[in-house]
Amino acid sequence: MTDILEEPGPAPSAMDRAMLRQMLIENPDWVRGDAELLSHIAGAPNGVADLGRVVRDRLLGEVRQLKQRERAFAHAARENLALMARAQSFVLSLIECADLNELDYKLAWEAPTALGVDSVRLYLEGATPMIVSEAIHACAVGLTDELLGDENDFTGQCSDRTGRTLYGKEVGSHALCRISVGDQVGLLALAAREADMFHSGQGTEILNFVARAVEKRLGQWMTTD
Template sequence: MRKTEEAGALRPADIDLSADVVAAFLRAHPDFFNKHSELLRHLEAPKRHRGNGVVDFQHYMVERLQRDIDGMTRDQHDLIVTARDNLLNQTRVHAAVLALLEARDLAGLLQSITTDLAVVLDLDVATLVVESNGDNIPHVHGSGIRVVPQGTTERWLDGRKIRLRDHIDGDPSLYGEGAGLVKSEALLKLEISRLAPVGLLAFGSRDAAMFHPGQGTELVGFLARTVELRLRAELDLPPQR
């Protein structure tokens, strides 16, 4: 075989591509078009009726294109649903942040965290957890606020700053009487100050798929940072570092 001097490619005249050779090749490689399906777009298919023994190749190509269109339609629908969900979640988090900013004192802020956030974010339970060093922790006792032993939040978070879980049974030590409602949760670590105990923000939902691993955490992470800043300001504490 000869190659062109300029491109080094084989010229058609140098290759025996008779119909018999192509037919023999396709018989020997029946999965050829499965591996190279893009070539079907360049073929001129036979008409539907060409006599006995003729394969309806055109019908096959139309079915394949229909499957491609169906797949693209499903992908488009999934993309639209995801975009709508993301926009809804963004709107909810923005509303939650505004609710936190509107609190005028510590009592109002704690009320907003444990009550308003659940309403705005369409949750069943919102809990603020703080770790105890064995003594009473001032200013944090109230409905929706739970005090736990040191190291508890780290165990719940399993080494993460944000942990999302789906299809679970709520932990009574975390959600109290509302634990029975919780089927998915978002746990957010709170590092308020180097002079304050470690905290945790827990969101629980009866929707088993509302929170799940692999879900984006930017919005809930931003909300957790807002809670940290507001608590730090109300308690007049220095930063974590």
């Protein structure tokens, strides 16, 4: 008969390990009474079990993880506050726009920096009130519903086809928000190169804040028959 203490066989199956675990839970003295076995389980040097050190190291590891999470939360909070401040400043600057040309310029060149994205576009279904524009464009009727469905906004990855259609290039992720000016509907679109910049379930308070401000300014220059 093989001496399993000298010539261990293959590793036990998952069922055998489960049975062994249950037996040890029900009979902890089997381990406590075997100093050599206890030292191997604890991973102590020189065959001396130091369970206090094991517990201490585990607690220190948990404390480090908590501190890392705390620093991450604090960093995210500072970034959100900074973003909100830039967004508010940008919205206030919209008051200075004298016409659609200035609004178009701000959306194309100032909004990306203020909102921390790569591209900002504003699409209006049907004819656009501008002949030449950089950020404000016309789009096909129904595009807003096609991209948003019944939702007011969307955050997540952007398909290559949608990226080329909305931004003229492929992007990693984007955020969309429905706008309505009189009888005309459309959407405000923000794009980022990073695939994780915008993701499902992300808060859209700042996006909607900017969209409503842009919507308000558009209403002052656009008329519907």
